[in-house]
Amino acid sequence: MSGKETMIKRIDTERGDTPAEEVVELNLDNCKSNGEPEGLDSYTSLSKLSLINVGFTSLKNFPKLPELCTLELSDNRIAGSLSCLKHCQKLTSLNLSGNHIKTIDALEPLADLTNLESLDLYNCEVTKTDEFRDSVFKLIPDLKYLDGYDRDMNEKVESDDDEDEDENGKEVGDEEEENNGEASKEDTNGAAAADDDDEEEDDFDSGDDDEEVESGSEEEEEIGLEYLIKGDAPDEDDEDDGDYEGAEEEEDDVEIPEEEEDDVNTSGSRGVKRKHEDGDDDEDDNE
Numbered sequence: 001m002s003g004k005e006t007m008i009k010r011i012d013t014e015r016g017d018t019p020a021e022e023v024v025e026l027n028l029d030n031c032k033s034n035g036e037p038e039g040l041d042s043y044t045s046l047s048k049l050s051l052i053n054v055g056f057t058s059l060k061n062f063p064k065l066p067e068l069c070t071l072e073l074s075d076n077r078i079a080g081s082l083s084c085l086k087h088c089q090k091l092t093s094l095n096l097s098g099n100h101i102k103t104i105d106a107l108e109p110l111a112d113l114t115n116l117e118s119l120d121l122y123n124c125e126v127t128k129t130d131e132f133r134d135s136v137f138k139l140i141p142d143l144k145y146l147d148g149y150d151r152d153m154n155e156k157v158e159s160d161d162d163e164d165e166d167e168n169g170k171e172v173g174d175e176e177e178e179n180n181g182e183a184s185k186e187d188t189n190g191a192a193a194a195d196d197d198d199e200e201e202d203d204f205d206s207g208d209d210d211e212e213v214e215s216g217s218e219e220e221e222e223i224g225l226e227y228l229i230k231g232d233a234p235d236e237d238d239e240d241d242g243d244y245e246g247a248e249e250e251e252d253d254v255e256i257p258e259e260e261e262d263d264v265n266t267s268g269s270r271g272v273k274r275k276h277e278d279g280d281d282d283e284d285d286n287e
Helices: 007-015 083-087 105-112 132-139 162-229 236-252 258-286
Strands: 025-027 048-050 070-072 093-095 118-120
Parallel strands (some): 048 070, 070 093
């Protein structure tokens, strides 16, 4: 047992910063003892105490623990009296399996434990005595289970065992972890799905922009075609007619200078005067 942690040190480790009188549970399994309980006198609020395989040979000096309900003492070498346990009046479950208890008489102090419901003596020599089970149930009238079975050899109902509470707590914890894992997976999947939706929306928007650009190009081409088809562009004949009409208008718009007009008028007058003069000459000749 030389490499094991001493009981005193283990108690301090398990207690932590909690005051001794407020500790309700201690697990001191597999620690090293001097053969008897030690260092537990101040832990008066303990309701569960486990001392499995700690090397006890006797329960001498076992502390008074008025609130103790569950006591694990299996796999030790306890062979002495159990009278020190009669002070634990709230004790409901006691495990003494794997110890050196040999006779029914050694169990007599347990008769004072009126709340004791479950007693384990498996792998103790006392279990080999005649009518062992009947003798124990007679000694402890309120006892419900001996070595995991009731008087009629019906197996102990797990819900009545304090250990089952631990198992249930573990199952609940496992279930909570599983639910948390599933929730986390759903969140991850949801986030991935949201990212996919965003990417799809971006692709969709990009597709719309491309379609709008293509649509704009097509509309421009259609406008150009319509312009050509409707004849908005001038025909060659129309251009020729326009040139001819424009030439006529230019001719009409040509102005004659005033000097030239005077010359024209003067020459006209002169022509008339000469005609009259010629006419007068002819009349003279005729006369």
